[in-house]
Amino acid sequence: MDKIIEVRHLRKVFGNNEVLKDINFSVSKGEVVCIIGASGSGKSTLLRCLNLLEYPTSGEILFHGVNILEQKMSNAVYRTKLGMVFQQFNLFNNLSVLDNCMVGQIKVLKKDKESARKTAMKYLELVGMVQYINAKPDQISGGQKQRVAIARALSMEPEALLFDEPTSALDPELVGEVLKVMKDLARSGMTMLVVTHEMGFAREVANRVVFMDAGVIVEENVPEVIFNNPANERTREFLRRILDQ
Amino acid sequence: MQSKESWRGAFCSLAVVLVAWWLISWIIRLPIVPSPVDVFINIGQDFFTKMENHVLYSLGRIFGGIGLSIIIGVPLGYLMGTYERVNRLLSPLVYFTYPVPKLALLPVVMLLFGLGEASKLIMIVLIVVFQIIVSSRDAVVNIPPEIFRSLQSMGASRIQMLTEIILPATLPEVLTATRLALGTAVSILFFTETFGTEFGMGYFIMDAWLRVDYLDMYGGIVVLSLMGFLLFTLIDVAEKRLSPWR
Ligand SMILES: Nc1ncnc2c1ncn2[C@@H]1O[C@H](COP(=O)(O)OP(=O)(O)OP(=O)(O)O)[C@@H](O)[C@H]1O
Numbered sequence: 001m002d003k004i005i006e007v008r009h010l011r012k013v014f015g016n017n018e019v020l021k022d023i024n025f026s027v028s029k030g031e032v033v034c035i036i037g038a039s040g041s042g043k044s045t046l047l048r049c050l051n052l053l054e055y056p057t058s059g060e061i062l063f064h065g066v067n068i069l070e071q072k073m074s075n076a077v078y079r080t081k082l083g084m085v086f087q088q089f090n091l092f093n094n095l096s097v098l099d100n101c102m103v104g105q106i107k108v109l110k111k112d113k114e115s116a117r118k119t120a121m122k123y124l125e126l127v128g129m130v131q132y133i134n135a136k137p138d139q140i141s142g143g144q145k146q147r148v149a150i151a152r153a154l155s156m157e158p159e160a161l162l163f164d165e166p167t168s169a170l171d172p173e174l175v176g177e178v179l180k181v182m183k184d185l186a187r188s189g190m191t192m193l194v195v196t197h198e199m200g201f202a203r204e205v206a207n208r209v210v211f212m213d214a215g216v217i218v219e220e221n222v223p224e225v226i227f228n229n230p231a232n233e234r235t236r237e238f239l240r241r242i243l244d245q
Numbered sequence: 246m247q248s249k250e251s252w253r254g255a256f257c258s259l260a261v262v263l264v265a266w267w268l269i270s271w272i273i274r275l276p277i278v279p280s281p282v283d284v285f286i287n288i289g290q291d292f293f294t295k296m297e298n299h300v301l302y303s304l305g306r307i308f309g310g311i312g313l314s315i316i317i318g319v320p321l322g323y324l325m326g327t328y329e330r331v332n333r334l335l336s337p338l339v340y341f342t343y344p345v346p347k348l349a350l351l352p353v354v355m356l357l358f359g360l361g362e363a364s365k366l367i368m369i370v371l372i373v374v375f376q377i378i379v380s381s382r383d384a385v386v387n388i389p390p391e392i393f394r395s396l397q398s399m400g401a402s403r404i405q406m407l408t409e410i411i412l413p414a415t416l417p418e419v420l421t422a423t424r425l426a427l428g429t430a431v432s433i434l435f436f437t438e439t440f441g442t443e444f445g446m447g448y449f450i451m452d453a454w455l456r457v458d459y460l461d462m463y464g465g466i467v468v469l470s471l472m473g474f475l476l477f478t479l480i481d482v483a484e485k486r487l488s489p490w491r
């Protein structure tokens with residue numbers, strides 16, 4: 001299978017806090033991989049390292065087999081290949097919904113306005129936000145913001161999307177609409193790496209679930225095994241705690 | 246000026262001032278308080294023959310001083326807002342000099358830089374620049390770091406972070422700071438123009454005073470006030486234009 005991203009012996013140290021310790025894993029084309037784990041286990045840091053928002057302390061990140069830490073490809077070009085969706089949406093509040101989805105295409109990909117608009121509209125349609133293109137982010141709900149953020153990431157036409165707890169900042173009644181968009185995306189064959197606490201989503205959509213604890217990948221497997229018959233005691237303990245809530 | 250209402254407020258207070266002025270002049274009937282009507286007629290007659298040049302000089306100094314302050318203050322503020330180390334180095338300096346009444350520094354500035362244009366510009370800069378430094382620094386600090394991440398994650402360069410995020414987020418604050426500093430800047434300008442120059446509204450007003458030409462003196466004061474008001478409004482309008490999200 002075509003591995004889009006592969007991580008080898010990745011380490012990230014903040015001061016004397018080793019947040020990621022020898023991480024190895026990969027995401028193949030069309031796969032949906034969910035990362036679960038307790039707060040502080042290093043999930044966000046891993047995602048940020050993948051996108052070079054944090055620079056790894058050591059290890060390799062291979063993009064289609066090429067180690068991007070050796071600067072064979074410019075960081076900026078590489079970043080455009082991976083879209084990112086954040087917990088706090090991080091929309092540009094001074095721009096309309098449509099402009100949010102166009103600014104990256106125009107400024108970074110140097111597309112002309114018309115084709116940027118077309119692409120943006122295509123993905124805003126996909127997430128069901130076409131009626132709101134002229135709204136400002138503070139005029140729409142959290143769930144709508146996150147859908148716009150997804151459309152914004154898709155508008156860059158990346159090869160894979162990274163989600164960092166995309167529903168954790170949402171009111172419970174708004175989680176569903178975002179998860180539905182993500183499920184549709186997964187079904188359409190989008191490659192996705194999703195940090196989430198939504199075990200239902202992971203169980204239903206993921207091809208693979210990765211359980212992280214204290215900076216290491218403790219266990220990874222298909223969701224049936226992780227959720228029904230995990231190999232590791234720490235995985236079992238974590239799931240018991242989270243499913244109890 | 247947010248709306249018609251604030252414009253109406255401005256006109257009302259202007260009317261009150263003019264009526265009061267007219268009443269006083271009518272009661273006193275002395276040349277030291279000429280009637281506003283005479284003063285405005287005098288302005289109409291004198292503006293393009295006598296005052297124009299002085300107005301241009303004063304405007305030039307104000308724009309020069311504000312421009313220099315922005316050129317110096319904004320990058321410094323950005324550096325302080327972005328790099329904690331620069332902030333730690335410079336903020337004591339800023340805070341120690343902030344409350345010093347800048348007018349008290351005038352003799353020092355004139356000793357060091359002479360009586361010419363340099364001193365006049367430097368005095369304005371001294372007044373405006375600190376507010377600009379502090380407000381642009383705070384504006385940068387107040388941008389949520391995630392906003393940078395989201396643009397960065399799309400592959401934007403550092404320059405693009407500056408033009409797409411930092412500039413739009415800080416420019417309105419910088420303009421507000423400028424607007425707030427403007428009043429003091431105009432007073433200082435007036436003061437410095439009474440030394441070592443024969444151009445500028447400060448000179449014009451003091452010269453008229455010495456010549457006992459009260460019509461010109463009052464005319465100069467009115468024109469200087471109008472200049473201040475015009476600049477204030479100009480910046481205000483620019484602020485509104487630049488900050489559609491507020
Ligand atoms: N920029 C940073 N500087 C220093 N320490 C950091 C930084 N970012 C993260 N950490 C530390 O790294 C550890 C892992 O953080 P991370 O945000 O990756 O965890 P997480 O698994 O995403 O947790 P959560 O579920 O709460 O989001 C934490 O102990 C955190 O304090």
Ligand SMILES: [Mg+2]
Nearest residue numbers: 043044045164
């Ligand atoms: Mg996290």
